[in-house]
Amino acid sequence: MSPEPSGPPAGQARVAWWRNERVLRVLAQVVFLLAVIAVAGLLYANVRSQLRARGLTTGYGFLYGQAGFPIGEGIEYHEGDPYWYAFLVGVVNTIRVSFFGIVLATILGTFTGIARLSSNWLLRKLAGAYIEIIRNTPLLVQLVFWYFAVIIQLPVVKESVVLPGSIFLSNRGTALPLLAPTAAFSAWLPFAAAGVILAPLLWRWRMRRQELTGQPGRGLAWAGGALVGLPALGWLVAGQPLLVELPEIGGFNYAGGLILTPEFTAVLIGLTVYTAAFIAEVVRAGIQAVHVGQKEAARALGFHPGQTLRLVILPQSVRVIIPPLISQYLNLAKNSSLAVAAGFPDLFSVAQTIFNQTGRSVEVIGMVMGSYLAMSLFTSLVLNLYNRRVRLVER
Amino acid sequence: MPPAVPAEAVLLPPRTQVGPIGWLRANLFSTWYNVLITLLILWLLATVLPPMARWMVFDATWATTPQACAKAREAAQAIGVRPGACWAVIPANLRLFMVGTYPVGQGHRIGAALALVALLGILTAFRRFRGKLLVAAWILSFPAILVLLHGFQGSAILPLVETTRWGGLTLTFLLAIVAIVASFPLGVLLALGRRSSLPVVRLLSTVYIETVRGVPLITILFMSSVMFPLLMPGGLRVDKVVRAMLALILFSAAYLAENVRGGLQAIPRGQYDAARALGLGNALTMGLIILPQALRAVIPPIVGQFIGLFKDTSLVAVIGLLDLFSIGRSVLSNPNWLGLMTEVYIFIALVYWVFSYSMSIASRRLERRLGVGVR
Numbered sequence: 001m002s003p004e005p006s007g008p009p010a011g012q013a014r015v016a017w018w019r020n021e022r023v024l025r026v027l028a029q030v031v032f033l034l035a036v037i038a039v040a041g042l043l044y045a046n047v048r049s050q051l052r053a054r055g056l057t058t059g060y061g062f063l064y065g066q067a068g069f070p071i072g073e074g075i076e077y078h079e080g081d082p083y084w085y086a087f088l089v090g091v092v093n094t095i096r097v098s099f100f101g102i103v104l105a106t107i108l109g110t111f112t113g114i115a116r117l118s119s120n121w122l123l124r125k126l127a128g129a130y131i132e133i134i135r136n137t138p139l140l141v142q143l144v145f146w147y148f149a150v151i152i153q154l155p156v157v158k159e160s161v162v163l164p165g166s167i168f169l170s171n172r173g174t175a176l177p178l179l180a181p182t183a184a185f186s187a188w189l190p191f192a193a194a195g196v197i198l199a200p201l202l203w204r205w206r207m208r209r210q211e212l213t214g215q216p217g218r219g220l221a222w223a224g225g226a227l228v229g230l231p232a233l234g235w236l237v238a239g240q241p242l243l244v245e246l247p248e249i250g251g252f253n254y255a256g257g258l259i260l261t262p263e264f265t266a267v268l269i270g271l272t273v274y275t276a277a278f279i280a281e282v283v284r285a286g287i288q289a290v291h292v293g294q295k296e297a298a299r300a301l302g303f304h305p306g307q308t309l310r311l312v313i314l315p316q317s318v319r320v321i322i323p324p325l326i327s328q329y330l331n332l333a334k335n336s337s338l339a340v341a342a343g344f345p346d347l348f349s350v351a352q353t354i355f356n357q358t359g360r361s362v363e364v365i366g367m368v369m370g371s372y373l374a375m376s377l378f379t380s381l382v383l384n385l386y387n388r389r390v391r392l393v394e395r
Numbered sequence: 396m397p398p399a400v401p402a403e404a405v406l407l408p409p410r411t412q413v414g415p416i417g418w419l420r421a422n423l424f425s426t427w428y429n430v431l432i433t434l435l436i437l438w439l440l441a442t443v444l445p446p447m448a449r450w451m452v453f454d455a456t457w458a459t460t461p462q463a464c465a466k467a468r469e470a471a472q473a474i475g476v477r478p479g480a481c482w483a484v485i486p487a488n489l490r491l492f493m494v495g496t497y498p499v500g501q502g503h504r505i506g507a508a509l510a511l512v513a514l515l516g517i518l519t520a521f522r523r524f525r526g527k528l529l530v531a532a533w534i535l536s537f538p539a540i541l542v543l544l545h546g547f548q549g550s551a552i553l554p555l556v557e558t559t560r561w562g563g564l565t566l567t568f569l570l571a572i573v574a575i576v577a578s579f580p581l582g583v584l585l586a587l588g589r590r591s592s593l594p595v596v597r598l599l600s601t602v603y604i605e606t607v608r609g610v611p612l613i614t615i616l617f618m619s620s621v622m623f624p625l626l627m628p629g630g631l632r633v634d635k636v637v638r639a640m641l642a643l644i645l646f647s648a649a650y651l652a653e654n655v656r657g658g659l660q661a662i663p664r665g666q667y668d669a670a671r672a673l674g675l676g677n678a679l680t681m682g683l684i685i686l687p688q689a690l691r692a693v694i695p696p697i698v699g700q701f702i703g704l705f706k707d708t709s710l711v712a713v714i715g716l717l718d719l720f721s722i723g724r725s726v727l728s729n730p731n732w733l734g735l736m737t738e739v740y741i742f743i744a745l746v747y748w749v750f751s752y753s754m755s756i757a758s759r760r761l762e763r764r765l766g767v768g769v770r
Contacts, residue, residue: 025592025593028593028596029593029594029596032593032595032596032599036599042628043626046625046626046628047625047626050624050625050626118432119426119429120422120425120429120432120433121423122422122432122433122436122437123433123436135751136706136747136748136751136755137744137748137751138706138707138709138720138744138747140709140712140720141720141740141743141744141747142744144724144736144740145736145737145740145741145744148736148740149736149737149740153736330609334609334612337611337614338611338613340613341712341713348611348613348614348617352617355621361621361622362625365617365618365621368610368614368617369606369610369614369618372609372610372611372614373606373609373610376609376610377609
């Protein structure tokens, strides 16, 4: 037996390297990478030489300098605080307005989406008009409209518009009732915490029992009982934990209550109303995506209409709704950067002020983009994890 | 022949089931909660609409001078009622809203550009003119219009009009159209890059797309306005409008890439296999088989993206361009028209709304027509 000849077997021509697909693939990538690096390097060199020509230095050292400009609202801040802290105030403001905006827009959008499919003609048309008006005009115009044409034009504090539930509206902002903790609050807190922790555990236990035995688990009653009952018990043991503090009109401003600035109010209303119109369309599409046969099958199995909606239609539409809903949430967070037009000191607005004072374009843009990217990635990570849980498991 | 049924023996449906009453019952008062909702909405409309109509129409001043508005306001305050709207601000500044500060003597150039677009539009409406020639004409019309509006230094026929004088609705449209058209090739390349089998190309395309989609447009515009001068060699000055266009193109390309990628994913594997079986290489498969089908499928989302971009161009106000929205703000800073925020912003919103809404209706119709061809 002779040893196998090395090299290509006879009869099969050796492929030239410039025709070898594996070599070509590597080569193409190397060339592409080099081109990208060359362009990036060229731009970097330009920035370096331009900065040197203007006598500017780079680096983040300037962040320790004194900011010296006022910020209208947010966490505790003084003009003597450093730049990085001023930027942090802006980041917190952005997160604050985005968070409340997302919560309110989800509620309003869900109701509008369901109203769009209502059997009531008037409600259906009203929801449709709202969606078409809001979706087809720019958010920037809407924000300045809310701020300059609505909120600022409201009467002075003394003549506030009073809405039911002690909500005061004026050109100095919105005053809402506030739940203020009393002395008994810390003694009551463990009861409330126990209720919050126990409720999902009870729910899971009852649901597993239902699956095993076939007996109705009544998970909702058990969990709800724990959620309400334990804090109520705490109230009896420790005394009243929270006090509703109603705002009052005092002189030129409000006394007590939770006071939102006009800027925050305008931006929150603008973002909520705008995003809710998009969420409504997402919800409508999600409900319509569930096949009619599903509803008919549920009715045929003896589910009553409420159970059909709760146990058959909604769980299936949630799967369709979640991915586009995630992108609407991300849009809202990104759109909050338009708050600058209504004078709300969000992260973009503060960054712009920092840039105007220091002239550090590269660093400031890096900080702004980094912050938005981090927020976007974090939000989509959390929501995608949730999406994975509710997604249809395909067999 | 069946015996004739006497007319009085034919039972008509109850009057409560058909006709206007039947419609009301079915659509407004079918259940107790629908009765409640209907009454609530009627009450709401009755409280909101009359004051709005009074302010907008009946108490409004329709003259075209600020003096007329001031007089009307004084008259209203004298008898202690809220003054109506002052619509005078719109016709008095209509030229500003439409073309910005474009030189008065040169308005015909904008008219000519509009006529060109209208002509191409009419030709497109006729099936027999459609073809490669018309596509080429559309593509060539964009640079032609830009040249027409910009003109040349020292030219007698087309004197130079600096881009700083461009503004109003014209600029808004120009920005949106240039961005969507110019971002098209880049967007398609990015989409192909993201689906490439070469890891380096895929990674870099993905990083670009996700980075741009992860930050607000306003930051990209801000970057183009403050960092662009640094990126150019030797302090080359790039026009402000061009910088905004570049920012919008880079922004729009990332979103376009995702739309196109959606279309590419919708093409079944069989199409690739069939192209292979016919002996087409990678490039030919893409260019002749896959892309034509994928692009046709994504026309509706691209129209949607264009509507979004049209609305988003209002952000260029932040970097100091005089688009429709920004013109509105400068009109409001004119002492003659102080305090007319509601009127001006309603007008601007209306202009955006008319165009966006008609485009979205057109896109829905297009979607239905394209859907017919789906097998």
